[in-house]
Amino acid sequence: MLKQELIEKNPIRHLKGESDAKESSRMGLVMARAGVGKTALLVQIALDSLLNDKQVVHVSVGQSLDKTKLWYDDMFKDIAEFCKLENAGEIHDSIMHNRMIITFNESKFSRAKLEERLHDLMQQNVIKPSCMVVDGFDFAKTDRAVLEGMRDMASAMNLQIWFSAVCDEEADCQCATGIPSPCKGLEDLFNTIVLLQPVSQSDCIDLKILKGSAAVSKCGKLLKLDTKSFMIRENCK
Amino acid sequence: MKDLSKVRNIGISAHIDSGKTTLTERILFYTQRIHAIHEVRGKDGVGAKMDSMELERERGITICSAATYCDWKDHSINIIDTPGHVDFTIEVERALRVLDGAVLILCSVGGVQSQSITVNRQMTRYRVPRVAFINKCDRTGANPDKVIKQLREKLGLNAVPIQVPMGLEGDMQGLIDLVKMKAVYFDGENGDKIRVEEIPAQYKDECDAKREELLDAVSMFSDELMEAVLEGTPTEEMIMAAIRKGTLALEFSPVMMGSAYKNKGVQLLLDAVNDYLPCPTDVDNFALDLDHDEAEVKVSNLPTDPLLALAFKLEDGRYGQLTYVRTYQGTLKKGDSIVNVRTGKKAKVGRLVRMHSDEMEEIEESGSGDIVALFGIDCASGDTFTRGDYNFSMSSMHVPEPVISLSITPIDNKAQDNMSKALNRFTKEDPTFKTYVDAETMETIISGMGELHLDVYVERMKREYKAEVTVGAPQVAYRETITQRADFNYTHKKQTGGSGQFGRVAGYIEPLEEGEYEFVDQIVGGSVPREYIPSCDKGFQKCLEKGSLVGAHVTGVRCAINDGASHAVDSSDIAFQLAAMGGFKEAYMKAKPVIMEPIMKVAVEGPTEFQGSIMGSLNQRRGMIIGTNEEDAYTVIEAEVPLSEMFGYSTDLRSLTQGKAEFTMEFATYRPVPKSVAEELIAKAQKKDKK
Numbered sequence: 063m064l065k066q067e068l069i070e071k072n073p074i075r076h077l078k079g080e081s082d083a084k085e086s087s088r089m090g091l092v093m094a095r096a097g098v099g100k101t102a103l104l105v106q107i108a109l110d111s112l113l114n115d116k117q118v119v120h121v122s123v124g125q126s127l128d129k130t131k132l133w134y135d136d137m138f139k140d141i142a143e144f145c146k147l148e149n150a151g152e153i154h155d156s157i158m159h160n161r162m163i164i165t166f167n168e169s170k171f172s173r174a175k176l177e178e179r180l181h182d183l184m185q186q187n188v189i190k191p192s193c194m195v196v197d198g199f200d201f202a203k204t205d206r207a208v209l210e211g212m213r214d215m216a217s218a219m220n221l222q223i224w225f226s227a228v229c230d231e232e233a234d235c236q237c238a239t240g241i242p243s244p245c246k247g248l249e250d251l252f253n254t255i256v257l258l259q260p261v262s263q264s265d266c267i268d269l270k271i272l273k274g275s276a277a278v279s280k281c282g283k284l285l286k287l288d289t290k291s292f293m294i295r296e297n298c299k
Numbered sequence: 300m301k302d303l304s305k306v307r308n309i310g311i312s313a314h315i316d317s318g319k320t321t322l323t324e325r326i327l328f329y330t331q332r333i334h335a336i337h338e339v340r341g342k343d344g345v346g347a348k349m350d351s352m353e354l355e356r357e358r359g360i361t362i363c364s365a366a367t368y369c370d371w372k373d374h375s376i377n378i379i380d381t382p383g384h385v386d387f388t389i390e391v392e393r394a395l396r397v398l399d400g401a402v403l404i405l406c407s408v409g410g411v412q413s414q415s416i417t418v419n420r421q422m423t424r425y426r427v428p429r430v431a432f433i434n435k436c437d438r439t440g441a442n443p444d445k446v447i448k449q450l451r452e453k454l455g456l457n458a459v460p461i462q463v464p465m466g467l468e469g470d471m472q473g474l475i476d477l478v479k480m481k482a483v484y485f486d487g488e489n490g491d492k493i494r495v496e497e498i499p500a501q502y503k504d505e506c507d508a509k510r511e512e513l514l515d516a517v518s519m520f521s522d523e524l525m526e527a528v529l530e531g532t533p534t535e536e537m538i539m540a541a542i543r544k545g546t547l548a549l550e551f552s553p554v555m556m557g558s559a560y561k562n563k564g565v566q567l568l569l570d571a572v573n574d575y576l577p578c579p580t581d582v583d584n585f586a587l588d589l590d591h592d593e594a595e596v597k598v599s600n601l602p603t604d605p606l607l608a609l610a611f612k613l614e615d616g617r618y619g620q621l622t623y624v625r626t627y628q629g630t631l632k633k634g635d636s637i638v639n640v641r642t643g644k645k646a647k648v649g650r651l652v653r654m655h656s657d658e659m660e661e662i663e664e665s666g667s668g669d670i671v672a673l674f675g676i677d678c679a680s681g682d683t684f685t686r687g688d689y690n691f692s693m694s695s696m697h698v699p700e701p702v703i704s705l706s707i708t709p710i711d712n713k714a715q716d717n718m719s720k721a722l723n724r725f726t727k728e729d730p731t732f733k734t735y736v737d738a739e740t741m742e743t744i745i746s747g748m749g750e751l752h753l754d755v756y757v758e759r760m761k762r763e764y765k766a767e768v769t770v771g772a773p774q775v776a777y778r779e780t781i782t783q784r785a786d787f788n789y790t791h792k793k794q795t796g797g798s799g800q801f802g803r804v805a806g807y808i809e810p811l812e813e814g815e816y817e818f819v820d821q822i823v824g825g826s827v828p829r830e831y832i833p834s835c836d837k838g839f840q841k842c843l844e845k846g847s848l849v850g851a852h853v854t855g856v857r858c859a860i861n862d863g864a865s866h867a868v869d870s871s872d873i874a875f876q877l878a879a880m881g882g883f884k885e886a887y888m889k890a891k892p893v894i895m896e897p898i899m900k901v902a903v904e905g906p907t908e909f910q911g912s913i914m915g916s917l918n919q920r921r922g923m924i925i926g927t928n929e930e931d932a933y934t935v936i937e938a939e940v941p942l943s944e945m946f947g948y949s950t951d952l953r954s955l956t957q958g959k960a961e962f963t964m965e966f967a968t969y970r971p972v973p974k975s976v977a978e979e980l981i982a983k984a985q986k987k988d989k990k
Contacts, residue, residue, distance in 0.1 A: 120926075127926045127937055155970065163926025170929055179927070182911035188918050 094258035100226035111193040123198035144291035313404035322559040330369035400576030407441035433556040490562025579668025609693035638687040704746035706771035717766035779846030784809035785889035789882035801869035802878035806860035819859035827863035838879025849984040900967040905960025920944035
């Protein structure tokens with residue numbers, strides 16, 4: 063399989079924002095219970111941008127650099143295997159040049175700091191990201207203003223931002239009625255919100271689109287993802 | 300046999316100029332190892348005992364003197380040098396392995412400086428418990444509280460003072476011990492007369508508050524103390540036991556203060572070393588089982604178990620090679636025969652001595668956990684000794700391949716002799732330092748792990764061995780490899796008088812995922828006679844030594860032969876070797892060879908405000924920035940940069956950041972060089988060939 067096909071198989075192709083905001087400056091949110099695969103999906107989204115020759119900043123709150131880097135290496139390997147990608151090593155080396163990881167301590171993260179950091183990077187011509195993923199952002203402890211600030215930053219920098227949020231056990235029932243906590247009441251800030259749910263006795267993970275529509279109609283609002291590579295599976299039981 | 304609980308193996312670490320030398324001088328004086336105090340910059344012109352090496356002072360790094368030994372209140376304390384420079388990965392690792400605990404010295408004005416951060420991080424990695432000593436409390440601007448705050452914020456230590464100074468700067472009178480709640484004065488010309496009194500009234504409130512804080516912090520480690528605190532009856536012993544417990548678990552760091560120069564607080568620091576730092580049995584040490592893929596095995600520390608000892612430092616003394624060893628388990632006796640695990644060689648322990656800075660004391664045996672020196676044992680630094688019954692090693696046997704080399708030329712005959720002596724010594728001390736003579740240019744080449752690494756050795760050669768050498772430009776160790784499969788079918792024929800040569804081999808070469816070289820024999824039907832198959836293997840291996848692109852070592856190749864032909868008379872070993880070589884050369888260019896260069900993992904640590912310019916500088920050097928990590932006011936930037944671009948980086952970095960940033964690098968991997976660079980290298984190699 064070639065790089066092009068790989069891009070097409072990515073679940074992110076099926077997600078499109080609800081409002082008509084510019085493709086390049088929108089916010090997305092991945093929700094799931096602990097351990098289902100938020101980081102994996104975020105890395106997957108980042109890899110998609112990388113494969114499209116775009117630059118990505120990965121902001122990791124509370125995780126070390128090495129660990130985050132491992133996520134990328136592992137995910138790429140899994141995807142390459144899943145899709146039987148040719149010359150994987152070469153592609154890996156070439157795209158990782160466009161990725162940059164910024165890690166923060168839990169207590170040290172602030173929007174102002176991040177913005178300053180990004181400005182620095184752009185000024186020094188180190189990287190000009192078009193996509194940013196923020197992993198480990200604590201929604202329970204932040205207020206609306208911070209996210210609004212992030213949204214402003216996204217449109218000022220022409221940036222697509224994806225967040226991950228941990229929701230609790232009851233999320234599964236809550237999602238029928240609306241957006242589960244801790245992000246309740248914040249949904250208007252995001253263009254796309256998805257929920258990951260493990261499916262028992264299956265090798266798939268359900269990706270439910272809570273906000274935003276699926277671009278491809280036949281998939282509806284539910285996508286089946288491979289548990290390892292997070293790519294769309296067609297022959298899932 | 301000594302009581303192990305009364306032995307302390309400690310390191311003293313400090314930033315340049317925070318008074319390490321002065322403090323060590325005082326420690327040696329109070330423990331009666333020396334009988335007069337000489338100041339570092341004293342008028343008597345003698346200079347302090349530990350201050351002997353020019354290079355050490357210039358660069359602010361520890362190079363010489365391995366271990367000093369002293370006695371304090373029936374405890375034996377071995378003080379071991381902790382090198383602070385991370386470029387010498389192996390040496391640092393060894394020094395930290397030998398330590399059980401450490402004293403972190405900080406200047407009360409300067410506070411936590413960059414080197415303290417680096418050393419502290421390594422100690423955390425090797426789980427070394429530490430106590431802090433805030434020195435120079437007599438200096439103008441002294442502020443121990445600020446330093447304690449930095450210890451917490453910058454180093455992430457749970458630092459709590461166990462003393463309160465009585466007066467700071469010029470009028471420092473003494474210290475108040477918060478455990479005993481007594482004021483301590485240091486009388487006499489050299490501060491050696493200790494006077495203990497009640498706490499003066501003006502300090503009473505401050506002390507009560509600070510003691511409260513201390514009890515709060517340490518009662519976490521002891522339920523007994525917690526209860527006693529609630530009932531209002533904590534005893535001295537309970538507090539001390541709790542402090543010790545917290546310190547050993549690396550969850551607490553007691554902070555002491557004083558002024559070594561003004562002879563204040565040193566004795567209390569020694570008490571604290573005895574009271575709070577671990578003895579050899581308090582610490583878990585691990586050996587690597589070489590029979591089981593270097594699996595970690597806990598050592599027992601029991602003197603009755605089989606011997607396990609680590610040689611961690613070599614010194615060229617007046618009486619030959621002195622080897623410092625630490626025993627981890629078992630007993631080392633005079634007259635014993637011991638086995639060097641690395642070489643498998645047997646040696647006899649002739650003389651066993653305990654070092655007392657200048658003189659030495661002959662001893663009969665040394666128990667586990669002790670540090671002693673051996674005479675006349677031929678070994679390298681980092682070797683493990685056993686009695687031959689174990690195949691364990693105390694330090695990893697894996698030595699990374701050197702990635703950078705320099706040519707050195709002695710300026711005269713005398714220097715030549717000294718140079719070879721020095722090289723002989725250095726290669727023994729440091730397994731990552733290698734030397735050889737280039738067969739083509741007849742130059743002596745030294746190779747190591749980085750620019751600074753080689754720099755220090757060249758400098759040492761000059762100073763310690765008086766070997767003046769001129770140094771060539773650093774060379775990066777490039778490699779070549781192939782990226783696709785290519786077939787060959789080559790016939791070697793020669794018939795010019797005498798017996799001819801004939802051999803034909805056919806097969807292919809292809810990239811090998813892991814490993815350097817593999818030979819595959821797929822001959823069926825005996826088209827190449829059995830006896831000549833090893834000849835083909837040999838021929839291929841000869842080709843690997845020098846690739847056709849830039850003459851670098853070729854790696855990652857699988858060579859397979861699947862057909863061939865021979866002649867009953869003219870075929871020979873050499874004919875098939877030459878045929879294989881011809882075949883390899885035929886296929887090599889078709890297999891799209893590439894040049895690989897060593898990539899270093901670089902970590903730059905500096906104040907956050909310079910982050911942008913640091914990243915810019917790495918970017919310029921073909922660096923791939925992996926990410927950044929914010930640690931309070933400091934930021935660590937990690938990147939992968941080709942070694943060839945890193946020459947002179949330390950100078951650049953210094954001017955870019957006003958000397959506030961530091962970097963470390965280690966070898967990461969080999970990666971193909973970009974096309975433009977490859978073309979340049981090939982052009983250069985061709986030019987060299989023509990000459």
